[in-house]
Amino acid sequence: MTRLLPEKGLEARKVLETLASYASIDMDPSSARLWGHIYEPGVEEVWKVALEAYALYQKKNMLDPTVYPSIIRIENELVSAVASLMGGGEGVVGNFTGGGTESIMLAVKAARDYYWSHRGRGTVPEIVLPITAHPAFHKAAHYLGLKTIVTPVDPETLQADVDAIAEKVSDRTAMVVGSAPNYPYGVIDPIREMGELAEDKGLWLHVDACIGFILPFLRMLGEPIPEYDFKVPGVSSLSTDLHKYGYSPKGASVILYRSKELRIHQLFSYSRWPGYPLVNTVVLSSRPAGNLAAAWAVLNYLGVEGYRRLAEKVLEARRTLEEQLPRLGFQVMGKPQAGILAFTSTEVNVFKLAQRMAEKGWYIQVQPGSIHLDLKPSIHLTIAPRHCDVVGQMLEDLARAKEEVRGHPLPPENALRFLQEAGLASLDPGELEKAMPRLLERLGLTGEALPKDMSLINELMYLMPPEMVEQVLSLVMNELYSP
Ligand SMILES: Cc1ncc(COP(=O)(O)O)c(C=O)c1O
Structure with a gap:
């Protein structure tokens, strides 16, 4: 659909109200429920000084x-x-x-x-x-x-x-x-x-x-x-x-x-x-x-002392995660040394886990990994100072989510079943390429918005050859940005 510029400019108030209404579908970027993409210091003055x-x-x-x-x-x-x-x-x-x-x-x-x-x-x-x-x-x-x-x-x-x-x-x-x-x-x-x-x-x-x-x-x-x-x-x-x-x-x-x-x-x-x-x-x-x-x-507003204080909060949240995640039966990957931590599970499907956490209002980032590159699927957490206040709550929800998704087959079983049903179990790149429009349609990847449940798509990314995943990612973006 072509959208034209208004012939006559709108009132500033109207423009800003419209933008605010658009923004209402997004997660709140200051929310401590987002564990990726943001680095929220939790100090409003920082944003004010910057602005x-x-x-x-x-x-x-x-x-x-x-x-x-x-x-x-x-x-x-x-x-x-x-x-x-x-x-x-x-x-x-x-x-x-x-x-x-x-x-x-x-x-x-x-x-x-x-x-x-x-x-x-x-x-x-x-x-x-x-x-x-x-x-x-x-x-x-x-x-x-x-x-x-x-x-x-x-x-x-x-x-x-x-x-x-x-x-x-x-x-x-x-x-x-x-x-x-x-x-x-x-x-x-x-x-x-x-x-x-x-x-x-x-x-x-x-x-x-x-x-x-x-x-x-x-x-x-x-x-x-x-x-x-x-x-x-x-x-x-x-x-x-x-x-x-x-x-x-x-x-x-x-x-x-x-x-x-x-x-x-x-x-x-x-x-x-x-x-x-x-x-x-x-x-x-x-x-x-x-x-x-x-x-x-x-930089000048926070100074060394401000940054040290914020680093302390990140560290506190990271230590809690490092201690509690293994107690919940998850495996922390490597020894995290900064503000990032990844974990995986041998018991539950982490794609389903992330989806269930999304339903509970948390964004935790899926790293699909690749069966072809011997990279395990995992969950990535970017820890911000703000997370210090909610880490306990997040872990409680994670423990619940884990029980709720127990019993779902582990990757790549769901993805294999999906491809089998689509008659593409051989993962032959030529076949996959030919079937791509049909696959994207079935996965709900052809519209202006991504599907709410991304767990199957993430699992397919784990299973499919990386070259194919890259091709699909570009195709999907090409669709998403087609006004
Ligand atoms: C280690 C590392 N290098 C480079 C980048 C790319 O940075 P940007 O997204 O700011 O372009 C990132 C982004 O997360 C990163 O984590």
């Missing part, structure tokens, strides 16, 4: 800082404060970006151009990364023409296997990646050992600390956080997001480099056209200075 700072800078464009020189000052102050928290001393430089993906995209571009400048353009540069690294690296490689080589993790600790990485690096390697911590399990990779490998072989090591902004504060609280940052000499670049455990509004991350000599490869300049000479530090050109101002304001 006012945004408003102060919302009209200013970061495209041309010569027009608004205070933007350079704010960005440098922010980057310098973040760098010092991430072990960066003299010489470490960086930029403010719109998010983890943009920071990673820039680091990959810088590493690629650095590689080219030293080795020429004769080969396709490679990124060697553990299976737990965020897909943003694969996306960056896809956009920038690099190849990714995925290595396994230790099956017990779920940390990157450094020997496996050492086997895969070669003179084609432009970047090696470690996470601090990784998203799926909240486990920190052995960055010191990876740094030694990088130094030994002259490789670019990027540390993805996008969800690691909490780590310095956990360390201050006495947590045994291993070295993961610029204190490790082999680290060339590091990304860390302020819109996660920095509690800034979305659109705030920092990419850091060991030196200006590395960072220069991140930049892009162009002057061979009739318009203004273009030089960009980041991917976007025009962008609001509001996000930067808001992030700077939140």
Whole structure:
């Protein structure tokens, strides 16, 4: 259905009322019932400070800082404060970006151009990364023409296997990646050992600390956080997001480099056209200075003490989960070291469990895993300070939900039955592809909204070949965003 702009503009009140009515179908983003996507500090003043700072800078464009020189000052102050928290001393430089993906995209571009400048353009540069690294690296490689080589993790600790990485690096390697911590399990990779490998072989090591902004504060609280940052000499670049455990509004991350000599490869300049000479530090050109101002304001408003206090709450909630989940018969995966925890079950279908929790008003994130990659289905919890108040209640509901779904077959039985009924039990990619429109229809994936019960769909993602899952995900998105 085509929706046209109103011929005559609406009253501001009417516009805002309409938006508010649209928003009523969403989960409340400040709700402690959401255990993913949000990092709610539970301190209203943080949002107020951010909003006012945004408003102060919302009209200013970061495209041309010569027009608004205070933007350079704010960005440098922010980057310098973040760098010092991430072990960066003299010489470490960086930029403010719109998010983890943009920071990673820039680091990959810088590493690629650095590689080219030293080795020429004769080969396709490679990124060697553990299976737990965020897909943003694969996306960056896809956009920038690099190849990714995925290595396994230790099956017990779920940390990157450094020997496996050492086997895969070669003179084609432009970047090696470690996470601090990784998203799926909240486990920190052995960055010191990876740094030694990088130094030994002259490789670019990027540390993805996008969800690691909490780590310095956990360390201050006495947590045994291993070295993961610029204190490790082999680290060339590091990304860390302020819109996660920095509690800034979305659109705030920092990419850091060991030196200006590395960072220069991140930049892009162009002057061979009739318009203004273009030089960009980041991917976007025009962008609001509001996000930067808001992030700077939140950093300064909370200060070290504020962040330490919030980290303490996250830690308290995590400890309760680590203690109670095994008592309820769940298995915590690896040893969580930051604000993320994943668990699985050998007794109940975790897809059904998440669905039952959704019916009880909780969002817990399903990680479908893959039978083809030997990745168990699991439940991911991103712990925010706010969760401290509700963790007990959530665990009680989880215990109830577990009993309620007991007896449902374990994955992938439901998915297999579904495919059998659809005459596709062989999982032959050709057959599946032909049957795709029919399958999407039967799963309720062809409309403007996703089905309420996602448990079968999640289970199918566990069962189907990853290439097929990726194809379906794109098809579904293509449908969802068709007005
Ligand atoms: C470890 C890690 N890296 C990168 C990203 C991508 O960040 P963004 O969603 O801000 O682009 C995430 C997002 O959760 C992450 O957890």
